Amino acid sequence: MSAPILLIGAGKMGTALIKGWIKAGLGPITAVEPHPSPLLRKLEGPMLATDLKRVSHDGWRACVVALKPQVLRAEAAHLKAIADKGTPMISIAAGTSVKFMAKHWGAQARIVRAMPNTPGAVDRGITALYAAPTATAHDRTLATSLLSAIGKTVWLKSEAQIDAATAVSGSGPAYVYALVEALAAAGVAAGLPHETSMSLARATVAGTGALLDADPREPSELRRDVATPGGTTEAAFKILLAEDGLEALMTRAVAAAKARAEELTRS
DSSP, rough: OOOOOEEOSSSHHHHHHHHHHHHTTTTEEEOOOOOOOHHHHSSSEEEEESSSGGSSSOOSSSSEEEEOOOHHHGGGGHHHHEEEEEOOOEEEOOTHHHHHHHHOOOOOOOOEEEEEEEGGTTOOEEEEEEEEEEEHHHHHHHHHHHHHEEEEEEEEETHHHHHHIIIIIIIIHHHHHHHHHHHHHHHHHOOOOOOHHHHHHHHHHHHHHHHHOOOOOHHHHHHHHHHHTHHHHHHHHHHTTTTSHHHHHHHHHHHHHHHHHHHHHHO
């Protein structure tokens, strides 16, 4: 049997990881969570601990830290004994730099930063990964395996790119939900009942996402399939693709999210 995975923090993302690991047969798993949810308690397989002090410092395949940034800042020093044993430390805490973690875990700590997103709860997520210089090739392979259990993975060349990835894919699901809300509201303004408009907007975005995933063509080519010259979609594009339209708006939004991620990393 493989050495167990240690998960520190089993909130929504931590629970999604556990479910993915169970499905992929990557156990055994020990999860440290002081306030386990009913869903977590129902999962068959993981050993649950409510106190990190009751967990061994040695013998782990990896330690996956799924704590909120402010919690990790308070608890980081308590994980040093685990890092000191040479355990690969995989952190999914946003805005928490390798420098900060190495300060608490030691200069030789084998650290990988990961930024998954919430569609991982249905195995449709994507995770951006960055390996510190101290991480080994085996650590990279292991991190890929663990995060691939909830979706796709991409490796970044520099830690600075983590903040951009956070702004695009980490925060991205919320942008899509906001798009659904805006599209539904626009439908109501055009004369549809709210429930009908929301059903149309939700199904359109969900179905388009599935089609985008299934069709390898560029999004620009896919949208041309919908936009008949002189038709209704082309009329809408005169607004959406204007100089101050959707691309400019999204560029400003992502830049703001990236700047906040950088600010959190510095704090």
